[in-house]
Amino acid sequence: MLPTSCPSCQAQLKVMALKCESCQTEVTGLYELPVLLRLSEDELLFILRFVKNSGSIKDMSAELKLSYPTVRNMLNEIIQKIHNYEKKN
């Protein structure tokens, strides 16, 4: 799993280098992480499941064995988090 926050001060990490495994070329800079990658592992897993269930909260609640409003609230929390990330940018 890609680390997204600093293990020392918990601040948001940025991407400094990307490497091509084929020709060994390295691209360095200071790149912002995409919004989705800033979410936690659990949140990303939730989004993955949500997409796999065609965005159906009903199907998600059946899969997770949680009630419909509980799943909707989990989704709302992620949406709120994404809005907050977007506001910061």
Add this chain to the structure above:
Amino acid sequence: MKKRTNNWSLIWNPFTRIAGWQAFGVGIVIVIISAVLASYGNLVFDGAVDAHFGSNVGVAKSLIITGISLFSVVLAMYVVGIIISKNFRFVDILGTMTLARAPYLLLAVLAPFATFPDVEQMLQNPMIVLEYPSIIIFGLISLPVLIWFIALMYNGLKISTGAKGMKLTVGFIIGVVVAEITSKLFIHLIL
């Protein structure tokens, strides 16, 4: 993100697992059984969170009063939900508020066993209550049941609307007060 629920947390908040029509289905069966059993002990659930002993209650009257009380709570919490939440379903409020009344089944079961002194006797000597241990036991059980019921209502509103913090707490208190007033009013007007 993962919702870890154990049996203890499910007792206080079963709505992470069950809500909507499913909760309403289970809840309404318990509510009807409670109302019927309570009538045999002359106990009526006459308000948002009330349970009082009366005289000659009867099954029909008990069912009507319980229905009015439940309707008042659902209506009040639905209005609170509209104010404090952007997107929620009416059926979740209906289901959670109905199932939240499940603890009253305990009081309904115990009610026929509670015996009271006459009102005149109690007025003359209030300490006579001590000679009726069933009332004391009923009173002692009523308190945790009431706390359980209120906690379930609170968690029901929390899960149904997704609201948090001060907004949820204030909304819940106002909802209970409004439901209490409207239920008393409806009971007075209808019966």
